[in-house]
Amino acid sequence: MRIRSLLFAAVAAMLPATSWAGPERVDFPAGYRDAFVEYLRVDRPDRKTTRFFYVDPESLAAAEPGRELPQGTVLIMEDHKVVMNGDKPALNAEGRHRPTDEVTNVFVMEKRPGWGAEYPLETRNGDWDYAWFEADGSRKQGDFVRFTGCFSCHMNRANRDFTFTFFKYLLDTKG
Numbered sequence: 698m699r700i701r702s703l704l705f706a707a708v709a710a711m712l713p714a715t716s717w718a719g720p721e722r723v724d725f726p727a728g729y730r731d732a733f734v735e736y737l738r739v740d741r742p743d744r745k746t747t748r749f750f751y752v753d754p755e756s757l758a759a760a761e762p763g764r765e766l767p768q769g770t771v772l773i774m775e776d777h778k779v780v781m782n783g784d785k786p787a788l789n790a791e792g793r794h795r796p797t798d799e800v801t802n803v804f805v806m807e808k809r810p811g812w813g814a815e816y817p818l819e820t821r822n823g824d825w826d827y828a829w830f831e832a833d834g835s836r837k838q839g840d841f842v843r844f845t846g847c848f849s850c851h852m853n854r855a856n857r858d859f860t861f862t863f864f865k866y867l868l869d870t871k872g
């Protein structure tokens with residue numbers, strides 16, 4: 698009996714405590730184009746895309762510049778193909794790309810209470826988790842999302858609550 702329960706405890710200790718952390722708990726924010734606020738557009742000539750950035754309206758209203766972002770914040774980065782001119786993006790009169798409706802990636806980051814607790818400190822991005830979708834909401838994922846890519850790069854912005862654009866947007870507009 699005793700050995701059995703010891704064995705059981707040993708096996709339980711080997712199971713990853715992080716079994717439910719990961720991209721699966723980030724839902725595709727269906728309907729975000731109508732329900733969310735588009736706060737920024739960035740042309741990326743290197744990627745031949747224009748990126749559209751969205752935030753849920755409740756978090757936009759509650760967020761304060763220079764402070765940690767509210768729990769429940771959902772940020773989206775949507776890559777659009779652009780009209781091309783030969784091998785370069787065609788530009789409009791303002792020198793901007795001309796995005797098409799064709800979406801190639803939907804990147805989502807979402808923050809919920811306690812979500813970060815299951816990640817080791819060297820990986821953890823506060824309480825954020827990340828997910829990567831096709832335009833239709835099906836998941837693109839694999840180890841890149843789960844363990845390394847998203848977390849390690851966004852770690853560079855730990856002092857801006859792990860965001861590249863939104864924290865700065867708040868400082869610029871509400872600060």
Ligand code: HEC
Nearest residue numbers: 772773774804805806827828829846847850860861862863
């Ligand atoms: C190589 C570094 C890098 C990796 C890897 C990366 N990101 Fe980002 N992310 C950025 C940069 C830089 C921006 C700002 C937009 C830009 O300049 O293109 C950004 C912006 C975002 C945004 C908009 C909010 C913000 O922080 O500005 C979301 C959402 C996002 N990324 C999610 C993801 C997800 C999900 C993954 C993993 C699948 C991921 N990112 C992987 C660098 C990275």
